[in-house]
Amino acid sequence: MDNIFEYLKWRGDIPFEQEPLNEVDNLILCAFSYIRIEKFLNTKELQTIQELYPKYVSSDKKESILLKNQNTLFSQLEKSKRFGNVKIAKFVKESSEAEEKQFCAMTFIVSDREIFVAFRGTDETLTGWKENFNLSYEETPSQKRAVSYLEDIVTHTKKEIIVGGHSKGGNLAMYAYVFSKKEVQEKIKKVYNNDGPGLRSKENTLQEIEKKITTFIPKSSIVGGLFENDSLIKIIESSSIGILEHDLYTWKINGSEIITTKDMDKKTKELCNYINEKLKEIPDEKKRSIIHFIYELLNSFGINDIEETINKLGKNNSLLKKYNISIFDMQIIWKILPIILEIMKKFS
Numbered sequence: 194m195d196n197i198f199e200y201l202k203w204r205g206d207i208p209f210e211q212e213p214l215n216e217v218d219n220l221i222l223c224a225f226s227y228i229r230i231e232k233f234l235n236t237k238e239l240q241t242i243q244e245l246y247p248k249y250v251s252s253d254k255k256e257s258i259l260l261k262n263q264n265t266l267f268s269q270l271e272k273s274k275r276f277g278n279v280k281i282a283k284f285v286k287e288s289s290e291a292e293e294k295q296f297c298a299m300t301f302i303v304s305d306r307e308i309f310v311a312f313r314g315t316d317e318t319l320t321g322w323k324e325n326f327n328l329s330y331e332e333t334p335s336q337k338r339a340v341s342y343l344e345d346i347v348t349h350t351k352k353e354i355i356v357g358g359h360s361k362g363g364n365l366a367m368y369a370y371v372f373s374k375k376e377v378q379e380k381i382k383k384v385y386n387n388d389g390p391g392l393r394s395k396e397n398t399l400q401e402i403e404k405k406i407t408t409f410i411p412k413s414s415i416v417g418g419l420f421e422n423d424s425l426i427k428i429i430e431s432s433s434i435g436i437l438e439h440d441l442y443t444w445k446i447n448g449s450e451i452i453t454t455k456d457m458d459k460k461t462k463e464l465c466n467y468i469n470e471k472l473k474e475i476p477d478e479k480k481r482s483i484i485h486f487i488y489e490l491l492n493s494f495g496i497n498d499i500e501e502t503i504n505k506l507g508k509n510n511s512l513l514k515k516y517n518i519s520i521f522d523m524q525i526i527w528k529i530l531p532i533i534l535e536i537m538k539k540f541s
Contacts, residue, residue: 205273209304226311246271294334314360339369363389391422411438413458418465
């Protein structure tokens with residue numbers, strides 16, 4: 194089956210003026226949003242992907258599997274008629290350890306009639322992952338910022354607006370749309386949540402407007418199955434397995450559509466249901482204590498050796514007492530933390 198690279202070979206010579214943005218284009222722009230263009234982006238003027246590419250090639254980049262995909266993606270986009278002239282506007286990147294905030298968004302001007310607003314997912318910083326954990330019990334600074342960012346974009350354009358993001362970025366895309374002003378919601382054409390968590394139950398009260406949202410969840414990935422989600426959910430196929438299915442470079446493509454399947458993997462579905470039920474049972478203040486406890490552990494031990502971190506988890510009595518962590522809490526942590534740490538290790 195094809196992936197986004199094969200799609201670019203097939204559709205890359207057809208401009209957006211001829212064929213409007215589709216769900217695979219959404220994936221590609223969300224994947225591009227992870228590339229560290231902030232190092233050479235001039236935020237005072239619009240620049241195309243084609244114009245940015247030479248600066249990216251000449252920049253100092255570390256080697257990794259993820260970067261290899263990003264290099265290939267940038268190269269193919271730069272050469273294509275479809276993406277080469279796409280302009281990047283309103284780039285914003287904000288990070289604050291004090292606020293526990295990691296936010297990045299950008300707007301792609303894809304044609305004279307369409308723009309795509311992309312929210313970047315979690316970066317490699319511990320602050321970014323801490324904010325991910327905080328999603329379980331409170332509105333996060335990035336969610337608030339996503340709303341204001343989207344509302345600002347809408348007030349400055351008359352073009353059709355499509356919104357998307359991957360992982361935490363998908364949650365931000367959904368949240369920004371659901372909690373923006375009604376006049377803003379009316380101007381949004383489509384929202385794509387690409388394997389991002391849903392919304393906490395007390396947030397998830399606006400089912401009617403969620404008809405514009407499509408959520409893609411790989412059949413064995415737990416991320417998109419977290420929390421509640423009343424949008425249109427499509428379970429999709431990946432060329433990878435388990436947690437690695439979260440990687441959108443592995444998603445299977447057929448033409449201009451992402452390949453779907455009937456249902457999630459049974460064990461994955463059971464795990465998502467278990468986590469969601471446990472999160473509902475735990476009071477918000479207890480969630481806060483558990484998450485701060487995990488954060489301090491990660492800060493102390495790092496995340497390079499998952500087994501070592503988990504082994505030390507039950508031995509740090511001072512932290513257990515500080516955050517009033519009980520045996521029951523520990524059982525939940527032992528169930529959830531290895532999954533979180535594995536995702537962090539694979540995608541940091």
